[in-house]
Amino acid sequence: xxxKSIRFKITILYMAILAVTLAAISIxxxxxxxNSLYGNMDTLLKSKAAGIAQxxxxxxxxxxxxxxxxxxKPDEVRKRRNVNFAKIAQRWVKKETSDPRLMxxxxxxxxxxxxxxxxxxxxxxMPTISRKNFxxxxxxxxxxxxxxxxxxxxxxxxxxxxxxIFEKEKVAYIVQVASPLTSxxxxxxxxxxxxxxxxxxxxxLTGVMGAFLAKVALHPVDSMIDTIHQITAENMKxxxxxxxxxxEIQKLAETFNSMLGRLESSFNAQRQLFENLSHDLKTxxxxxxxxxEVVLKxxxxxxxxESILKSALQEVNKIIKLxxxxxxxxxxxxxxxxxxxxxxxxxxxxxxxxxNVKTLSELKNIRISLGQDDKPLFLYGDxxxxxxxxxxxxxxxxxxxxxGGRIEIVAVxxxxxxxxxxxxxGVGISREEIGHIFDRFYCVDKSRADDAGFxxxxxxxxxxxxxxxxxxxxxxxxxxxxxxTVSLPSFKNxxx
Numbered sequence: 001x002x003x004k005s006i007r008f009k010i011t012i013l014y015m016a017i018l019a020v021t022l023a024a025i026s027i028x029x030x031x032x033x034x035n036s037l038y039g040n041m042d043t044l045l046k047s048k049a050a051g052i053a054q055x056x057x058x059x060x061x062x063x064x065x066x067x068x069x070x071x072x073k074p075d076e077v078r079k080r081r082n083v084n085f086a087k088i089a090q091r092w093v094k095k096e097t098s099d100p101r102l103m104x105x106x107x108x109x110x111x112x113x114x115x116x117x118x119x120x121x122x123x124x125x126m127p128t129i130s131r132k133n134f135x136x137x138x139x140x141x142x143x144x145x146x147x148x149x150x151x152x153x154x155x156x157x158x159x160x161x162x163x164x165i166f167e168k169e170k171v172a173y174i175v176q177v178a179s180p181l182t183s184x185x186x187x188x189x190x191x192x193x194x195x196x197x198x199x200x201x202x203x204x205l206t207g208v209m210g211a212f213l214a215k216v217a218l219h220p221v222d223s224m225i226d227t228i229h230q231i232t233a234e235n236m237k238x239x240x241x242x243x244x245x246x247x248e249i250q251k252l253a254e255t256f257n258s259m260l261g262r263l264e265s266s267f268n269a270q271r272q273l274f275e276n277l278s279h280d281l282k283t284x285x286x287x288x289x290x291x292x293e294v295v296l297k298x299x300x301x302x303x304x305x306e307s308i309l310k311s312a313l314q315e316v317n318k319i320i321k322l323x324x325x326x327x328x329x330x331x332x333x334x335x336x337x338x339x340x341x342x343x344x345x346x347x348x349x350x351x352x353x354x355x356n357v358k359t360l361s362e363l364k365n366i367r368i369s370l371g372q373d374d375k376p377l378f379l380y381g382d383x384x385x386x387x388x389x390x391x392x393x394x395x396x397x398x399x400x401x402x403x404g405g406r407i408e409i410v411a412v413x414x415x416x417x418x419x420x421x422x423x424x425x426g427v428g429i430s431r432e433e434i435g436h437i438f439d440r441f442y443c444v445d446k447s448r449a450d451d452a453g454f455x456x457x458x459x460x461x462x463x464x465x466x467x468x469x470x471x472x473x474x475x476x477x478x479x480x481x482x483x484x485t486v487s488l489p490s491f492k493n494x495x496x
Contacts, residue, residue, distance in 0.1 A: 006214075007215060010210070011211045011214055014207070015206065018206055026199055030188070037184045037187060037188070038159070041181075042144055042161065045105065045160075048107075049175045052109075053165045056089050089118035090117070090118035106178045107119065107175070108175075109176070112138060114134055129145065133145060138171055140164055141164075142164070144159070144160065147178070157185075161178070162175075223241065227241070231260070236263060239257045239260060240257055281322070285315075285319075287312075287315050288315050288316070322456070325456040329459065339468060341380050341381050342381075343379075343491050344381060345376050345378055346372070346376075346418055347370070347376060347411065349383065350390060350411065350420070353390045360398050364402075366398055366404070367406045368407045368408075379488050379491055382468070389464040389465060389486065397426060397482070407422065407425075408422075408424075410423075416489060417489060418487075418490050419486070420488075422484045422485075422486070424481045425480070428478040429482055438472075439459065440456055442455045458472075468488055468489070470487050470489065472485070
C-alpha cells in the first residue's frame with residue numbers, strides 16, 4: 001500500500017526533481033571550475049611567455065650595444081642564427097624564480113627552423129609539438145595546446161602556450177612555455193568524486209526527510225480516513241475534525257463536512273417524507289377501511305350506500321391528489337418538468353384561478369376581491385404552472401380564513417417584475433412556523449383549518465416561482481391574517 005500511496009509518489013517525484021536539479025548544477029559547476037582552472041593557467045602561461053620574451057630582448061639589446069661599439073653594423077646584428085643570442089636565451093630560461101606559481105613552468109625557445117635555442121632542464125620530458133601546429137605559429141599566430149595523454153595516469157600531460165616573437169615584422173624566434181596539468185587533474189578529480197558522492201547522498205537524505213515531512217503533512221488526511229470509515233447513514237452527525245492548517249487539507253475537511261451536512265439534510269428530508277407520507281395516507285385509508293367495514297356488516301338503504309360511497313370517493317380523491325402532488329415535485333426536483341413559457345395576461349390568469357375557488361369561498365361566505373393597474377399586466381411563463389401556484393396560495397387562504405372573512409388580491413407592476421399580493425383575514429402564522437411553511441408535508445395546526453390538506457401546496461408554489469426566476473415572500477400575524485407576495489418577471493424582462 002505504501003508504494004501506491006500519495007506519500008510515496010510525492011517523495012519519488014521530489015527526489016527525481018531534486019536529482020535532476022542537482023545533476024544540472026553539478027555539471028555546470030564542474031564545467032565552470034574546469035574552465036576557470038584552465039583559464040587561470042592559460043593566463044599564467046601567457047604572462048610567463050611575455051615576460052621571458054621581454055627579458056631576453058632586454059638582455060639582447062644590451063649585448064647588441066656592445067657588439068655595435070666594436071664596429072659591427074647594427075643591421076648585421078640579428079637574433080636569427082646568432083650564437084650570442086642563443087647564449088643569452090639559454091642563460092635566461094635557466095634562471096631560477098622564487099614565485100611558486102612559476103616553478104612548475106617549463107620554457108623552450110626555438111628558432112624559425114624548429115631547432116631548440118634554449119630550454120629548461122625539465123622541458124626534455126615534454127612531448128614535442130606537431131609540425132603542423134609549429135607552422136601555424138611561424139605564420140604569426142599564438143596557440144594553446146594540451147599535450148600528452150590526459151586519460152593515462154602514468155603519463156604526464158601539459159598545457160602548452162606557443163607564441164612567435166617578431167623582429168622587424170618577421171618571426172625571429174618562438175617561445176614555448178608549458179606546465180603540467182597534474183594539479184588541475186587532481187582538483188577536477190576530487191571535485192568529481194565529491195559531486196558523485198554528495199549528489200546521491202543528498203537525494204537519498206532529502207528523500208527520507210521528504211517522506212517524513214509528507215507523512216506529517218498528510219497525517220490529518222489519515223485522521224480523516226479513520227473518521228470517514230466510522231460515518232454511516234445512521235451516524236451522519238459525526239464530522240471530521242478540521243485542522244488549523246489554513247491549506248488545502250483544511251478546505252478538504254470543511255468541504256467534506258459541508259457535504260455531510262447536505263447529505264444529512266437530504267436523508268432527514270427523505271425520512272420525514274416517508275413518515276409524513278405514511279401518516280397522511282393512513283388517515284384516508286383508515287376512513288375507507290372503516291366505511292367498507294360498516295357497509296359489509298348489514299344491508300343498508302340506497303341513501304346510506306350513496307353517502308358512504310361519496311365519502312369513500314372523497315378520500316380516494318385525496319389520495320390521488322397526494323400522488324399527483326408528489327409526482328409534480330419529483331419532476332421538478334429532477335428538472336423533468338420545464339415550463340412552456342409564453343406571454344400571459346396576469347388579470348385573466350387570476351380571474352381563472354378565482355373561479356376554481358369560488359364554490360369553497362361562497363360556502364364559507366368569504367369575499368374575494370381582485371385589484372390591479374389600469375393597464376394590463378403581462379408576464380412570461382407556463383400558464384398551467386402559474387395557475388397552480390396562485391391556486392395553491394389562494395386555496396390555502398380560503399381554508400385558513402374563518403367564515404365571513406375576506407381575501408384581497410392586488411397585482412401591480414414593479415420595475416421589471418409583476419407583483420401579486422394575496423392578503424387574508426385568516427388565523428395567521430406564528431413566527432416559529434413561518435420559516436417552515438414551504439417545507440414539504442408541513443402543515444400549520446390542522447385544527448385551525450377546514451380540510452388542511454397534506455402540506456404540499458406551498459412547497460409546489462415555491463418550486464414553480466423559482467423555476468420562473470421569481471420568489472414568494474410572507475408576512476403574517478397570528479389571528480390577524482397573512483400576506484403572500486409573489487414576484488415574477490414581467491413579459492419584457494422574462495422574454496429578454
